[in-house]
């Protein structure tokens with residue numbers, strides 16, 4: 001499994017010209033209060049690098065947390081966890097909602113290897129916005145992992161029942177949903193494994209260039 005070496009806030013941004021230098025991204029989507037910032041802290045073993053709060057609407061900007069680590073193979077990996085502002089927060093004006101949408105659209109329109117993790121609270125039926133968000137990500141062509149968070153709040157029986165509901169509402173097979181808790185740390189290893197699989201599947205830039213060059217030099221059939 002990935003060994004986390006280092007993590008830091010690389011940038012807080014609204015517009016693309018404020019984004020940090022390009023690195024592969026694992027972007028966190030979900031309702032306000034679903035636990036996006038807590039999940040990042042749990043994965044990187046930091047108490048409060050990503051700011052969390054019981055008051056919804058805490059994350060207002062895109063926060064790029066740079067993480068440096070080592071893959072099982074020894075390969076050095078660097079990427080961003082991109083912590084996004086949550087949606088579905090009741091006390092926002094129309095202009096704030098429009099601004100939220102613009103921030104998300106601009107991020108998704110920026111060329112970058114990107115894995116999307118969408119969180120839902122395992123205790124609640126997904127909202128229409130959850131379903132819409134998932135669809136936006138899938139339609140945009142990104143790989144999306146659905147994460148059912150706050151699993152510590154339910155018994156095993158309740159979890160099974162909730163997962164059936166979430167699976168049906170989101171149209172995602174049960175086996176593809178990762179069950180997670182920032183409290184019990186259930187699901188942490190599964191997510192780190194997915195992060196590693198994604199990052200290791202990206203050919204390093206020089207290798208990709210060399211492959212293109214050798215393909216160009218190959219005699220035509």
Ligand SMILES: Nc1nc2c(ncn2[C@@H]2O[C@H](COP(=O)(O)OP(=O)(O)OP(=O)(O)O)[C@@H](O)[C@H]2O)c(=O)[nH]1
Nearest residue numbers: 032033034035036037038052053057058059086182
């Ligand atoms: N019991 C439990 N509480 C959690 C878990 N994850 C997050 N929380 C709590 O849920 C609240 C919201 O967590 P955040 O990580 O700030 O949620 P967020 O999705 O980043 O919220 P916004 O920044 O508002 O979009 C905090 O009080 C956390 O302590 C979990 O797995 N289990």
Ligand SMILES: [Mg+2]
Nearest residue numbers: 036037058059
């Ligand atoms: Mg947050």
